[in-house]
Amino acid sequence: MKITIIAGSNRENATSTMLCRYMARVLEEMGCSVNLFELYHHPLPLYAPKVECADPNVRHLERIVKEADGVILATPDYHGSLSGVLKNALDYLGFDHFDGKIVLSASSSGGAVGVSPLTHLQTVVRNVHGINCPEWISIGGEFRRFTPEGEPEHEKTKERIARALQYFLRMVQTFAK
Numbered sequence: 269m270k271i272t273i274i275a276g277s278n279r280e281n282a283t284s285t286m287l288c289r290y291m292a293r294v295l296e297e298m299g300c301s302v303n304l305f306e307l308y309h310h311p312l313p314l315y316a317p318k319v320e321c322a323d324p325n326v327r328h329l330e331r332i333v334k335e336a337d338g339v340i341l342a343t344p345d346y347h348g349s350l351s352g353v354l355k356n357a358l359d360y361l362g363f364d365h366f367d368g369k370i371v372l373s374a375s376s377s378g379g380a381v382g383v384s385p386l387t388h389l390q391t392v393v394r395n396v397h398g399i400n401c402p403e404w405i406s407i408g409g410e411f412r413r414f415t416p417e418g419e420p421e422h423e424k425t426k427e428r429i430a431r432a433l434q435y436f437l438r439m440v441q442t443f444a445k
């Protein structure tokens with residue numbers, strides 16, 4: 269299965285990005301081919317409707333989301349919502365990229381759980397005709413700490429991620445075109 273992960277932070281080594289890198293490794297161990305797109309390393313211009321955009325990062329993002337069987341979106345919790353850079357990236361995408369695909373949402377919050385950015389992400393997914401995975405991943409508070417090797421410090425976080433990814437992958441396999 270081809271999985272594309274979009275890391276929606278504009279901060280180097282953000283915890284939401286560490287989470288994406290860890291998920292990429294776990295998915296590869298599960299036999300997936302993974303494309304990880306980090307918005308910090310591949311910044312996109314501000315979306316402007318009806319303006320043809322030849323930016324190579326935008327073209328690359330469009331291609332890897334279109335080719336994916338399943339997509340993971342990860343965001344830091346900014347004021348109870350998704351980051352501006354992730355929303356900007358999603359504005360370049362639409363039905364052509366998401367229709368009928370399973371999408372897993374993930375967030376990193378200062379507080380314990382980031383329900384509100386996850387539900388906001390799921391609203392965007394519904395509007396681009398993606399299928400929201402009923403499982404989601406929220407890392408918050410001390411549960412968003414990673415070791416220098418990029419592993420979640422807490423065993424419970426690892427277990428949660430493993431369970432959500434297994435569920436996500438089963439759905440991707442069921443719905444893959």
Ligand SMILES: Cc1cc2nc3c(=O)[nH]c(=O)nc-3n(C[C@H](O)[C@H](O)[C@H](O)COP(=O)(O)O)c2cc1C
Pocket residue numbers: 277279281282283284285343344345346347348349376377378379380412
């Ligand atoms: C602009 C801004 C707004 C934030 N708003 C919230 C918030 O509403 N709720 C919360 O729990 N944490 C909030 N935080 C804290 C971040 O969600 C938290 O530090 C998170 O782990 C950042 O993710 P990152 O490591 O991927 O950058 C905010 C941080 C920033 C910079």
